[in-house]
Amino acid sequence: MTPEQFDSVHAAFLTLRALPTTKAMQRLSETCGGDIVIEHAVRRMLEHDSPDDRAHDETLPPLVLGTNLSVQSFLSVAEPGQRIGPYRIIRLIGCGGQAEVYEPEQTGPSRRVAVKIIKLGMDSRDVIARFEGERQALAMMDHPNIAKVFDSGVTPQGRPFFVMEYVPGVAVTEHCDRHRLTVRQRLDLFSLLCNAVSHAHTKGVIHRDLKPSNILVTMRDTDEAVPVIIDFGVAKATQARLTEHTMFTEQGVMIGTPEYMSPEQADMTQNDIDTRSDVYSLGVVLYELLSGAVPFESKTLRERGLDEIRRIIREETPQRPSTKLTAAGKQSTAAAEARRTHPRELARQLSHELEWIPLKALRKNRDERYRSAQELGDDLRNYLEGRPLIAGPETAGYRARKFVRRNRIAILTSGTILAVVIAGTVSSYVFYKNAYTQHQRGLYVGAKTVSLLSEIALKMVASDDVKTKRMAADVYGGAYAFIKDVEDTNTPTMRSALHHQGIVLQMVNDHAAAAPVLEQVWKDYRQYDGEQNGHTRTALFQLCKSLYALERWEEADAKYTELIRLLRETPTEISVMKELWTNLAAIKRIRGDETTARMLEAEVSTLGSAK
Amino acid sequence: MTNHPPSGDEPRDLNELFPIVYGELRALAAAYMKSERANHTLQPTALANEVFLKISKSDRRIFEEKSQFMAAAAQAIRRILTDHARGKRASKRGGGATEECDVVRLGISDAGFDVIDFDDALSELSRLKPRLGTVVELRVFGGLTLEQVAENLSVATSTVSEDWATAKAWLKSRLE
Secondary structure, three states: OOOHHHHHHHHHHHHHHOOHHHHHHHHHHHHHHOOHHHHHHHHHHOOOOOOHHHHHHOOOOHHHHOOOOEEEEEEEEEEEEEOEOOOOEEEEEEOOOEEEEEEEOOOOHHHHHOEEEEOOOOOOHHHHHHHHHHHHHHHOOOOOEOOOOEEEEEEEOOOEEEEEEEOOOOHHHHHHOOOOOOOHHHHHHHHHHHHHHHHHHHHHOOOOOOOOHHEEEEEEEEOOEEEEEOOOOOOHOOOOOOOOHHHHHOOEEEEEOHOOOOHHHHHOOOOOOOOHHHHHHHHHHHHHHHHOOOOOOOOOOHHHOHHHHHHHHHOOOOOOOOHHHHHHHHHHHHHHHHOOOOOHHHHHHHHHHHHHHHHHHHHOHHHOOOOHHHHHHHHHHHHOOOOOOOOOOOHHHHHHHHHHHOOOHHHHHOOOOHHHHHHHHHHHHHHHHOOOOHHHHHHHHHHHHHHHHHHHHHHHOOOHHHHHHHHHHHHHHHHHHHHHHOOOOOOHHHHHHHHHHHHHHHHOOOOOHHHHHHHHHHHHHHHOEEEEHHHHHHHHHHHHHHHOOOOOHHHHHHHHHHHHHHHHOOOOOOHHHHHHHHHHHHHHHHOOHHHHHHHHHHHHHHHHHHH | OOOOOOOOOOOOOHHHHHHHHHHHHHHHEEEOOOOOOOHHHOOOHHHHHHHHHHHHHHHOOOOOOOHHHHHHHHHHHHHHHHHHHHHHHHHOOOOOOOOOEEEOOOOOOOOOOEEEHHHHHHHHHHHHHHHHHHHHHHHHHHHHHHHHHHHOOOOOOHHHHHHHHHHHHHHHHHHH
16 A cells, blocks of 8 residues: 555545445445545444544543553663673663673773673574674774674673664764765765775675664764774574574564675575675665665565565565666655755756765675675775766666566576577577567567667676777777667667677777767767757767877867867866866867966866865 | 664654663563562553653653653553563573563453463564554553544544554454
């Protein structure tokens, strides 16, 4: 049921309950406006609207409500004054479903500590043993963005506890929204986290439970906001095997946080969790920092049963952040405001390459994710500095692979092109048979062919061998030619294929070949999508780069001037503007126009100070 | 959960107040355990009032108004009960002793609902209409009368009365 439907339920119920029962039932359907979902809910509610309660509603003493709360339920895991290991507890500073965090009397002047006590019934000896197993690795971690976990032990009540560095702060998502950090500021903050996680990984420590409540932002010395990851080592000790035991009780009640859990963690038969599981969780956090929503809504997850949650995490493709944002209505305005921008601008910024990054981190198959937190951080810097991304758009190739997987055809593990083609063709045929009209079939076969070609090209782009990579451009060119042949108009797929050809050529530094392709695709985008379209501007931006690299100054001058004109009309990242302005100034100077060069350089310095 | 103490003069929101109330409720229960009242059942109204008195004595500035406190208290009581019930379910696996379950009652005619089921249904209600969820939370876990709820939310008593009727019928139709 949607909130809108519920509003109708609320109104209809109140109207009908004022009537005598028979009359209410007669008017039920009419009052509910013919919506059977609403009607069903209201009927059930009327049946449960007991006359006893009606009489007592106004006068009912609140004591009757919520009765029989046993004292036991309210017992805390530790009390002020109590000793936990070498520490005397002062007060509770945080609480959650699985643990409570206490502030102890500090023993030394150097570092403040907090004591985290695990509430759930777990075998404390196991927890301690697992923690001991990782203690050496934990001790080797030394990073400003990682809170140290010093020790573990068992409370007098037999509950496991951890002693960790005390971090006064708020969850990273809350910090960013509270201070209305821009997308760029969020990315800067997030790349620090990638470095920290990467540091832990090089020491052999996997976090396993990265989520905003474990990533706190704290103020250090000079009023500088510093993100700090807490609980390294704790998750491994408390959920060595992520089984029903920790995630669900036997009735299937959820007690953990599935939103940030990687597919391989959700798959409880899977025991080998590696660093790429952390990459996934970082991807979820990044997705949330950018769009204001998690890929799979908490409510949706919690409403489903255990198997369904696992299925969603393992199989459902997350929506693109920009799509999610556009669909979020009012919330998207709030999300945009918290990022000091407008919903349309935010969606544009996301769909323009940025969202490829979280989506790559969120791939179901960990081989398709970033290989490390380091690589994820590198790609963010690529984005920030306007370089081509490691992540690609989630295009035909990826979907073709998904399609093949869904149809349970043998999957290419060897990565050979032949296997892709065979698997794809077989599954195409299955789909083909089910498509009913000739026209649909035609469209389908076309799209399929293109997606297979993209699939092949994507594999080749991923190759370390420059020659193979270069060939991917030819495959994209082939795809373009193929569609051009069957379509009588220029389609988005065609433009995409051509654009990819240009991008790949640029990637292998073949600017001479890239320039005409990029010029063509820029013109096509401009004609069909408008000059201010994100793709149009991207293509022009890339064309500028190639012309600059080729030292074709006259053309470069014209294209840079055009691009700068477009960017003046729309909010743009200052770093990108700086680069463009500086390059154009250099071009002007080379072409003997010293006056304009100086003017542009003066403008660059004001850009810097505006920041 | 944040590793965050309420301190200084920053504006306090519910998130920061919550650990204080939560901690006090638990400390109160520990005091009960030591006294002869150990086997008694607790009433949300009584609990909340006792904690409020204690906190307002120790630090007047903590809560600007009692209404803010009640919201935090109701939420804390709900959370404590639900966590406890979930913990109990989890430890049953290990063969722990079963104890009397906490139940939630919405009226004089119902026998009481399982705390966890109730919590899930209430979360769903809050998704559909947040105000109705708050009304139920304040009334059931905070022990407020309809008038007090109205005052707390700054809406008319008639509105709260209607909200409560809808919320109750909807919750019962889902839980029974």
